[in-house]
Amino acid sequence: MTDRTNEYEAIIGLETHIQLNTVTKVFCTCKADSWNEPPNINICPVCSGLPGVLPVLNQAVVEKAVLLAAAMHAEIQPVSYFDRKNYFYPDLPKGYQISQYDMPLATGGYLDLPMPEGYQRHVRIAKLHIEEDAGKTKNENGRRLIDFNRCGVPLVEMVTEPDLRSADEAAQYLIRLRQLLRWLDVSDADMEKAHLRCDANVSIRLKGTNVLNPKTEIKNVNSIVAVREAIQTEIERQIREVTSGREIQAWTLEWDEDQGVLRKMRSKETEADYRYFHEPDLLPLRIEPDWMQSILASLPELPLERRGRFVEQYEIPEYDADILTNERSLSDYFEAAVQAYASDPKRVSNWLMNDVLRMINERGLTAGKMQLKAQYLAEIIKMVDAGSINISTGKSLLEKVEDSGRPPANIVQEQGLARVSDEEAIRKVSEEVLAENPEQVAAYQGGKTTLIGWFVGQVMKKSRGKADPQLARTLLEKLLDNQ
Numbered sequence: 001m002t003d004r005t006n007e008y009e010a011i012i013g014l015e016t017h018i019q020l021n022t023v024t025k026v027f028c029t030c031k032a033d034s035w036n037e038p039p040n041i042n043i044c045p046v047c048s049g050l051p052g053v054l055p056v057l058n059q060a061v062v063e064k065a066v067l068l069a070a071a072m073h074a075e076i077q078p079v080s081y082f083d084r085k086n087y088f089y090p091d092l093p094k095g096y097q098i099s100q101y102d103m104p105l106a107t108g109g110y111l112d113l114p115m116p117e118g119y120q121r122h123v124r125i126a127k128l129h130i131e132e133d134a135g136k137t138k139n140e141n142g143r144r145l146i147d148f149n150r151c152g153v154p155l156v157e158m159v160t161e162p163d164l165r166s167a168d169e170a171a172q173y174l175i176r177l178r179q180l181l182r183w184l185d186v187s188d189a190d191m192e193k194a195h196l197r198c199d200a201n202v203s204i205r206l207k208g209t210n211v212l213n214p215k216t217e218i219k220n221v222n223s224i225v226a227v228r229e230a231i232q233t234e235i236e237r238q239i240r241e242v243t244s245g246r247e248i249q250a251w252t253l254e255w256d257e258d259q260g261v262l263r264k265m266r267s268k269e270t271e272a273d274y275r276y277f278h279e280p281d282l283l284p285l286r287i288e289p290d291w292m293q294s295i296l297a298s299l300p301e302l303p304l305e306r307r308g309r310f311v312e313q314y315e316i317p318e319y320d321a322d323i324l325t326n327e328r329s330l331s332d333y334f335e336a337a338v339q340a341y342a343s344d345p346k347r348v349s350n351w352l353m354n355d356v357l358r359m360i361n362e363r364g365l366t367a368g369k370m371q372l373k374a375q376y377l378a379e380i381i382k383m384v385d386a387g388s389i390n391i392s393t394g395k396s397l398l399e400k401v402e403d404s405g406r407p408p409a410n411i412v413q414e415q416g417l418a419r420v421s422d423e424e425a426i427r428k429v430s431e432e433v434l435a436e437n438p439e440q441v442a443a444y445q446g447g448k449t450t451l452i453g454w455f456v457g458q459v460m461k462k463s464r465g466k467a468d469p470q471l472a473r474t475l476l477e478k479l480l481d482n483q
């Protein structure tokens, strides 16, 4: 059988649930974040749905959701409604979830994905709304355990149009969305902690056609790597089915990460099953112009815009700009360091991307939390440029400043790290090295001149890295030739 994989393209839409990082839940004052806490302690009559209680909308939830909607270029509605989504499930004590349905907070919008291959994918957003989370069900030793801590935790649900064309694009969407959520500080966006959850709708069609074929929905995938794998697996399965003359059924599938396979869950519920109606206990959500303005005042320059500006303004490669805008405080740090350094931005970028970023990652920090302030980094680079310390001292200073939080110049002075370019001092060390190694001297003078590197190494070692290696080499050659 010939491989017909290339005749098909995938049509993918993603539905994401984003846990907002507010302090309290969406309709009560219970603590929202229960990660690593015992079950059923951050609950109250409101979020556990006791009769007679009334929800009160958390202002911070609306503000974070509006900020996100604006960053997604969505149209924020001046009036939206909360609705009850009715269904019965043990981890939903109220018997309904408060969500938004036909008049959501925002509609439209998009996210542009610059793909590593060089093209850009434009992903439209169909709708964006606020809702509350349900509890968590866990099966353990044949018993079903329910944790209500998560009931009432604020979520934004965001649904894309079916604009993604491959598993890689779907993964890239999540990478860029996660970057944006952290950039805006609206969510911690940690998929492993379910702050960012993703369901994928997948179908295929012959390239060049624009029909929409039956799709399957993949649920419960909890890492970006797994999303990519699950979607790729499903695309391949659908192509196999269709090319063997079978039809695709609208299944809901669950990704089994250990086995790397998709399992069928249940046939899909239709929306009518939820019997939506406006939530009678909450007023319509009105976002007056003044409020809107004050929220949008804190909308920062977005990551992709900043990336573009870095390339233009600092004339650094796109590769650098992409890494430096990966995280907001890193991009702030870069700009502050460039300003303090007041010279070639690419040089700052090199230091940051190589040694500083490695240190940040090793220590599990963010740039904004470092003791090695941007000003200090600039000072270190300047000292290296001026030749007052050598490059390896400069690099070791990064750690020393980070450990102590003290200005690099002070450390250099106290620890005597300034480079020894004093000819007399280096000559003295060189003479010592030669005196201590008569065999190598004899070998060198017998013609094995490649030993010069070894002698330089000994001088560097003896001077604890402070000697100017160029000068040491010249002096050593002179001494050896004259002996």
Ligand SMILES: [Zn+2]
Pocket: 025, 028, 029, 030, 042, 043, 044, 045, 046, 047, 048, 152
């Ligand atoms: Zn509560």
